[in-house]
Amino acid sequence: MRHRAPDCAAARLGAAPRAAGRARAARRGPRPARLARLSVQGRALLARGRAHAARAARPGVRASRHRGVRPVTVLAVHYHRPDGDYDGWALWVWEHPSGAAARAIAPEAIDAFGAVFTIAEPPAGRLGILPCRASASSYDRPDRIWDATLGSEIWLKRGTGRIHAEPPPLLPSLLRAFVDGKHGLTAILEHPLAARLMTPAAFRLRNRKGAPVAITGIEADGAFVSLATHGLLPYREADAAAWTLALQGSNAVPLRVRRILDAYESAAPLGARVEGGRTEFAVFAPGAGMVQVELFADAGGGTPRTHRLRRDSRGVWRTALDEDLTGTYYSYIIHGGDPDFGARRRAVDPYGRLSTRHDGRSRVLAPRPPLPPGPSFPRQDAVIYELHVRDFTIDPEGGAAAPGTFGGLAEGGTRLAGLPTCLDHIVELGANVVQLMPVLDFPIDIAGGGYDWGYMPAHYFSPQGWYAADRTGDGRVDELRALVDALHARGLKVVFDVVYNHTCETEPGRGVCLSPCAPRYYYRERPDGTPYNGSGCGNELRTEAPMARRLILDSLAYMADTFGADGFRFDLLALMDADTIAAAGAMLRDRNPDILLYGEPWAADWAGIPLPSADTLRANGFAVFDDRFRDALRGSVFSSEGGFLSHGEKVGELKAALKRRDPLDRIIYTECHDNHTLWDRLALVTAREGHIAWREREAMVRMGTALLLASPGIPLLHAGQEFLRTKNGAHNSFDLGDEINMVRWRAKIEHVATATYVRGLIAMRRAHPIFRPGAAGERALFFLDDDLGLPVPPKAVGFVLRRRALASELKEVAVLANANVIPQTFHLPFKRWQVFADHMHAQALPCGTYVGKAIVVPPRSAWVLGRS
The missing domain is CATH 2.60.40.1110 (Immunoglobulin-like)
Structure with a gap:
């Protein structure tokens, strides 16, 4: 252990800890x-x-x-x-x-x-x-x-680790210099230069031949100095590295190309394309001095055939070969010169439709025809079911013949003790949208038994081979297409979880496709060249860069066309710039007016762009996750405090979340893949009361699910929550393997009553339009106490949904939730009601009637009553 000075040990002021x-x-x-x-x-x-x-x-x-x-x-x-x-x-x-x-x-x-x-x-x-x-x-x-x-x-x-044996000059050291425009440099100093010395004459710029280049202007922002030059600056890495910028009386550094590359933009086709017996390769690498493509017969090993590409004026390198190379493996060799990224770099094609692994080779793929369209219904009818391809079918008791794969998820007819499992279970449950956690390529040690959720993406076109029976051939593409086709055939829309806010390329010189092709282009950097990290994963994709924006739009279009996507869930949507969000929304709605678009409206406070507001996201057709609804029910994910379900707390927060007038633009949920499952969360927050019987927690889960499915908003369920899924208390199981993450189908048998209850709630919601969110601004929810003047017990919530203009027979619903440990009496605005859900049963048709203006609701339960 190394010791530090008192109080100095700490600081890292304002920085939230970053976990792996x-x-x-x-x-x-x-x-x-x-x-x-x-x-x-x-x-x-x-x-x-x-x-x-x-x-x-x-x-x-x-x-x-x-x-x-x-x-x-x-x-x-x-x-x-x-x-x-x-x-x-x-x-x-x-x-x-x-x-x-x-x-x-x-x-x-x-x-x-x-x-x-x-x-x-x-x-x-x-x-x-x-x-x-x-x-x-x-x-x-x-x-x-x-x-x-x-x-x-x-x-x-100060600020440098160098130990000098002689008194060094007191001018600051020049740390780096970036080419940020045709006539603009950004110099990074060890510390600010004295104002009297801040003149163009303090710096000396020399080109690759050693000749001086005039500096015509200077502007300082602390240790960051912007310099204007008379002559054009280099845009190629090797040329820039041969130029030097010096601070008089201090040191000299080579130039590194950076924002000058934003001047290069192309709409020409990228990737490998086969057409008319010819194969074309094209890659965006504006700062490279030379690009070669290596062709291989196999996925690994072998001696390549090498061909040089030619650069056009927009930064794209391409070549066309007079042969059909379908099925050929390839990679690019980028000859650069950036001091941080190396002179010769191997790159997987950023537009490769199939990669053998995240750092392997691309494969020339014949184009696939679009899939037949899936089911059609408006987004307010959606009941979303989130799952991980492997988790959902890897349990041997689930009965899938190809567990853990696209094919295993596509299988029908699986049973355990006579109860449907896997895909048949989703259909039985009644959800009508399947949200697949990331299926595009990400780093994973398959041979070593690795596990991952997939939120460190490597490629935005190639499906993940871990989920495929054929991992190096075309199988991963065709197997994913077959899965989507199978889900469509069962009446299920398919939403892909996509991660366009960061990638796995977190270290210079160790990228796999984007950084090798265009260092510093695809990621947000501070002026000193260090990466922004609003994702908490090491970098931020610079979505505002022209070719990064194009990459995202092309990827979305490809997923919609080739894989039949009915929607997209955007990880950390707020880290995408507003213009890219608007372009993506417009492009996707033009393809499919009913497309489901939603995402996370948050990111870290230290992100590299101003975060768009939820209003901006909604204005572009994106719904957003409502963490306030979740936290009101179960407590904040950043503490061990309870919520409404466990302690009857946060009633005000729950009512505030319920009464928002934009329900069509909200994804409401009680659990998802992140953080604890609801079952585990309730175990955590009730631990302070000592032992609580599991049936008490089960009652809390049922109450929370009833509130979820009877409330305005678009509901999302996490796979297995309907039968009390547990991850043994793990709150962040992204790499904890099958033992923690797999959906255990025996739990459905053990908790079949709760699974049946949730199925009834979904049937109720889908059968009656009154439960589905209406137009923005429509007032449909009225609290018994605040709006109707009726008494409501403490630790309880009661509200009425009224949409009397609906053509359906059910025009008014009362939802009563009692979080107390004893029964409580609620007062109703009318006397005669039909019961659609009580503490034990739920269904689309009434399961009973109730006459009276006061009703006793059992402890830790929610009732749903309706009137015509």
């Missing part, structure tokens, strides 16, 4: 940034460090471990801060890497360079040094590591 892979800091609702205040921990750490140092101390001076190097008995450290503020600053030092003898050193003097520190008896090995300011809980990263070879006097500068 699918943890996604921004996920499931607006999440405030977290402010880490660790001063108490810092003091404890200091105390432990001093105790450790006392135990580890050895008297005398030890010999250096470096032969021929004289031991250092006193080390002088000079530390410079450009702002000249040294108040409270100290050095935190420790024996590296053990962390022993950790202690704080106060400055002895301030001279013309900065603060001067003296360290007696430095270790014979290595010494860690970290400037820190205890009072402000801040520190100057990175750690500096000293040993005796560096001498007995060293100089440090």
Whole structure:
């Protein structure tokens, strides 16, 4: 363990912690940034460090471990801060890497360079040094590591890890320089340059031949400096890397191309196409110096045939070969020169219709005809059922012949103890939309038994081979098409869960398709070149870039045409720019006026673009997930607090969510793939009461599902929640494997009464238009207490749905939910009612009648009554 200075250990101010892979800091609702205040921990750490140092101390001076190097008995450290503020600053030092003898050193003097520190008896090995300011809980990263070879006097500068053996110049170092326009550079300095020095003459720009290029203008924003040039700047990576920008009295750096590439845009076909016996390859790589395509006979190994492509004026490289190469495997070799991405990079085709694996080869695919259209109904009739292809059929008791695959999900006739499983179960349940969690290619170690949800996409055209019987041939494409066809044949629409806000390319030089072709083009960067991470997954797709926007639109069109998509669920929709959202909505509705479009309206606060409002999303035809409805019922996903179902709490929040006047634009839900299942969540939040019988939790689930299916909005159910699905308490099971994630079909047998109850609720909703959301602004929901003046018990909610203009016979519905542990009396506006759902039964036709203006509702249950 390495020790840090008191209070300095912490800061990372305003940053929410980022977990690996699918943890996604921004996920499931607006999440405030977290402010880490660790001063108490810092003091404890200091105390432990001093105790450790006392135990580890050895008297005398030890010999250096470096032969021929004289031991250092006193080390002088000079530390410079450009702002000249040294108040409270100290050095935190420790024996590296053990962390022993950790202690704080106060400055002895301030001279013309900065603060001067003296360290007696430095270790014979290595010494860690970290400037820190205890009072402000801040520190100057990175750690500096000293040993005796560096001498007995060293100089440090703020913000850089370099240790100088001589006094360095006090001008800031030039860290990077980006070509952001035909005449524009962005220079990144170690720290701001003094205003009196901020002139064009302070910088020297030289082209690849060493000749100076005039700088005609300068504008600074702290350490970021925008420079205007007289001559044209290079757009090719290798050319830019041969240019240099220098700060007088400091260092020089090569140029890196960046936003200059936004000038290149093409509408020409991309990818591999076979037409008339010829095969054309085309790829967008505007900064490359040369592009080659390698052709292979097999999915792996073999000696390629190599052909060069030619660049057009819009940044697209292409070649046409006089042969039909259908079934041939290929990859691109991009010759660049960017210092961070390498001079020679292999790339999977970003437009490849089939890839052997996320970092493998593409395959030339013959075009497929469009699938026959699926069922047609308006989006207000939708009851969505979300599932993961593998989870839903991998349980051996489910009976699928091809478990865990597209084919397994397409199978009919599966049974367990006489009850339908898998696809037949969905049909029996009555849901009419299947939302498939991501099925496009993503990284996964199939051979090593890996598991993943699929939210780290690699390719936007190729289906995931993990779900296919034929993983390297055309099977993954044809098997997905067959699945969609099978779902359509059973009356089910198909919604694809798509991830256009980030990709798996989280490290420079290790991309698979986008970064190798156009470094820095496809991802949002801060001015200094570091990535924005509003996704919480390492990057943000720069959807506003012309060819990134085109990539998204082309992918959506391909999914709609080739795979018969009836809708799309957009992961972190708010990270897509408003223009791309508008273009996508218009394009997809033009193809299918009834298409279902919805997504998550949130992202992290530190995203790289202003987040579009929910109103903007709705105006473009997108419904949004209503996390307020979810949180009111079960409690916030960011705490262990309860909600209405478990404790009768959050009544106000639930009523606020229910009375919103845009129900057609809201996806309402009590659970989805993220966070705990409802069953597990209720176990968590009721733990403070001690043991609660599982039948009590089952009653809570039934009450929540009744509220879900009797409320305005478009309901979504998570696969298995109808029979109390559990993930053994896991709240983020994105990579936890089958044991945690698979839908266990025996649970349907064990909880068949609840599964039957949910089926009845769905039948009720689908049979009666009054339950479906109306037009925006239509007032259809009235609370018994707030609007009708009737008393409602505490820890309870009662409302009436009224749509008397409907042509159907049912024009008024009362929904009564009692979250108390004892029965409660509700007062009704009318005397005669039909009962469609009570605490035990639910169905499309009335299961009884009730006469009276007061009714007793059992504990932890919801009743649904109707009037003609």
